[in-house]
Amino acid sequence: MTPWQQRLSTGTEDIQDEVIGWYRQTRHGKAFVPTVILRQVVEFLGVPDDVPAGVAKRMERQQVLYDGEHRYDVVIGEQGLYTNIGGPSVMRGQMERLLQDFDLPSLNLGILSRTAAMTMIPKPAFSIFETGEGRRVDYELVSRGVDITDPSEVALHDKAFDAISSAASYGDAAEELISKALDHWSR
Template structure:
């Protein structure tokens, strides 16, 4: 486990480039993100706020525009016809205030626009949904690796038996999530909330 401050010692661009590699090498990825928007669906404005927070919190070199450009480049996997992503957001992700109402309004519009992409299966776990697994931090599954981002470092899980548990947890979250029209209804409700602010 390498601390973020060491991994980001030259700024945010290099780590974003590394993540692009993970995504390009994973034809079918999975992500559970309970309280923010999955990075590959973030608008430029939303990503700018997130990476600005990272730079300021960790005190690493400020290359936010370059890091954001790489995060936007990573989104090409949604449109290349070669990748598919199963993404589950917690309903809280639609309301966690990142950058204020204007940024959030634009982000909700982006989710609605991209929710029908052939490369994406987007689910939202309603706040009141009963889930057959205890609440847990968000994680991504890239092939034979489950990845967590903690406050101080990123953690990769590679042991087969642990990966199997992550797949089981993801399946339980999928069972609790709303999809298609029901997911869009939750996103539209949050869009109305941010529009009224």
Template sequence: MTISVPWQHRLSTGTEDIQNEVIGWYQRTRHGKSYVPDMIWGTLQTEAYATVILRKVVDFLGVPDDVPAGVAKRMERQQVLYDGEHHYDVILGEQSLYTHVGGPEVMRGQLERLLREIDLPSLTFGVLPATAEVGMVPASGFSIYDGERVNYELVSTGVDITDPAELALHNKAFGLLSSAAYYGNDAKELIEKALDFWSSEYE
């Protein structure tokens, strides 16, 4: 089954309620997978980075402005990284390290956080190089929750998929992305390269 709900409906009361909903998803999920091609995964965002992202959401969609409350909830959701009860396989596209969010200072703080957190026991963290050859056509970002539900965040709507055949295809896609991604020191080198860019090119 596929369910699509427009963001302006889901965010009709602002960003806090949807962030509460997402906290619930993450607390219930013991093993999650996320592929994020062009921005930082929300559960690793710094407060400054998340503030810029949610401000863009509010301004773009014209929904009630409760950005500080939404950011606070996004920070609260990150506790799943430290409670020892969850594990997340996360693949960022290399582009996510360069997508301009909030300026050089925000980007430097964000990349420094990735370097601090990359070895967390709760994470299997990869970066997909921009030049990587992947055995599938380019795909939008998606998240898989305990192998039971796939979620997409599109421009105008959020989409949830629960059909077993579609779930199997998404797991296959994630495996192909994972096979092409860099992990460990190789991933750190890509992040450090991007950090050098934000520390020099944009000073």
């Protein structure tokens, strides 16, 4: 568990390369993003500003959504649609991108409504990946990333994701929640 400031001491591009590798190896990934969609880490952590390279890498990692070989189940907390990171124009762009990718066959996008009845208390954002060494759960905390590889703990995260995703809205209901957020950011 190396602190972010140390891992990002040369910028964000190397970390993005690592994550791209996880995405490419993962045929069926899962992610729970409860509060924010986009993060601004460069200024906050005081690491080298290579934002254009980092953005290019993030776009590269999204290409797995279009190759027909991968599938991702993603649940975003409704609050994440309204947490103002970057201002209204950035948030509008985020909502437009979600709506643009909403019908991709490789993406099963759910929105966890702020009033959804839960069988568990949602924890911080996490992603479940496959790697050459097996499945892993990735948490991005404020100060460092945490990787969980113990099979019993990964299985517990699968169970948690199932509970969260069963409470989420999908299809027209999820699209309506995103459209409401887009309307909010367009005012």
